[in-house]
Amino acid sequence: MPESGTGRGAGTGVRRADAGVRGVKSALRTVALLELLAERADRPARLDELAEELDVPRSSMYQLLRTLTDCGWVRTDTTGSLYGIGIRTLLTGTSYLDGDARVRAIRPYLDEASDALGETIHLARLDGPHVVYLATRESHEYPRTISRVGRRVPAHAGALGKALLAERPESELPLAEGALTARTQRTHTDRAALLADLRRVRERGYAIDREETVTGIAGFGFALRCDVPAVDAISCSVPVARLTDEHQDRVVSVMREIRTKVEALLSPASGAPDWR
Incomplete structure (x- = not known):
C-alpha cells in the first residue's frame, strides 16, 4: 500500500519551481516538516502530532525526525518524545540575510x-x-x-x-x-x-x-x-x-x-x- 503524501505542503511555503516538474516526495516532506516546526515556534510537537498533521505514516515520520535530529535541523528533548526546530535552520536563515x-x-x-x-x-x-x-x-x-x-x-x-x-x-x-x-x-x-x-x-x-x-x-x-x-x-x-x-x-x-x-x-x- 503506498504511503500518504504531504497533503499540507500546498498550504505552507512549499512551492513547485515548475508546474511540469514532478516534486521529489522526500524533499517536499522534509520541507513541510521544517516549516511546520518553525510555525510552532516555542510549542514542541510529538511524533503522532506531526504524522497526523502532515498525513505521513508514523514510521516514516519517525525516520525523518531521527535523520533531521542527527543533522541538527530538528532538536528533541531528553526523553526523545518532543521535537522542535533545530539550530541549523538559524544558520541557514542567517546566511540568507548575509548573502x-x-x-x-x-x-x-x-x-x-x-x-x-x-x-x-x-x-x-x-x-x-x-x-x-x-x-x-x-x-x-x-x-x-x-x-x-x-x-x-x-x-x-x-x-x-x-x-x-x-x-x-x-x-x-x-x-x-x-x-x-x-x-x-x-x-x-x-x-x-x-x-x-x-x-x-x-x-x-x-x-x-x-x-x-x-x-x-x-x-x-x-x-x-x-x-x-x-x-x-x-x-x-x-x-x-x-x-x-x-x-x-x-x-x-x-x-x-x-x-x-x-x-x-x-x-x-x-x-x-x-x-x-
Whole structure:
C-alpha cells in the first residue's frame, strides 16, 4: 500500500519551481516538516502530532525526525518524545540575510529612519500570501511586538503587506484560498473590504494599518519600487496612544524620504542574480 503524501505542503511555503516538474516526495516532506516546526515556534510537537498533521505514516515520520535530529535541523528533548526546530535552520536563515546585498544596503537607511522618528522601523519581503521580516530597528519607547527577523505575517493583515499587494493587479494578488485570517478584530477578513483598502493605498502611495496586525499599534508601509512589481517594503510602527496628526505627518514625510533614497540607490545592478 503506498504511503500518504504531504497533503499540507500546498498550504505552507512549499512551492513547485515548475508546474511540469514532478516534486521529489522526500524533499517536499522534509520541507513541510521544517516549516511546520518553525510555525510552532516555542510549542514542541510529538511524533503522532506531526504524522497526523502532515498525513505521513508514523514510521516514516519517525525516520525523518531521527535523520533531521542527527543533522541538527530538528532538536528533541531528553526523553526523545518532543521535537522542535533545530539550530541549523538559524544558520541557514542567517546566511540568507548575509548573502542578500539589498538587505545590507538598506540597513543604514533603517537606522536613519529610526534616529529621525524614534519609532520601530521594519524591512520585509513578500513571500506568497505572507510578508517576512528581514530587518528591524526597535523603538526604546515601547515593548517589542511581533517584529523579530524571520517572522511571517499574512500580507493582508498589515501595512507592509498591503503596500506590496497594492503594487499588483487585483486579479494577481497572492492571497491564500478561503477566508482571510484575522490577527486582531481590525484585520480585513472580507476580500471586498481589502480590495477597497488597496485602492486607497494606490491613491495615497502608502499603506496604513490601524491595529490590524497588533492591537494598540499603527503602521505605515511603503513599497520599494526596485522591482516590478515590488517585493520589498519598509514601514514605521507607532503606538496609537501617541499617534497625533502631527506625528503621523512626520512619519509619512520621513518614510517617503527614506523610500526615495533607497530606490535611488538600488537601481538594477549589472550581473546581479535576478532572484525569483
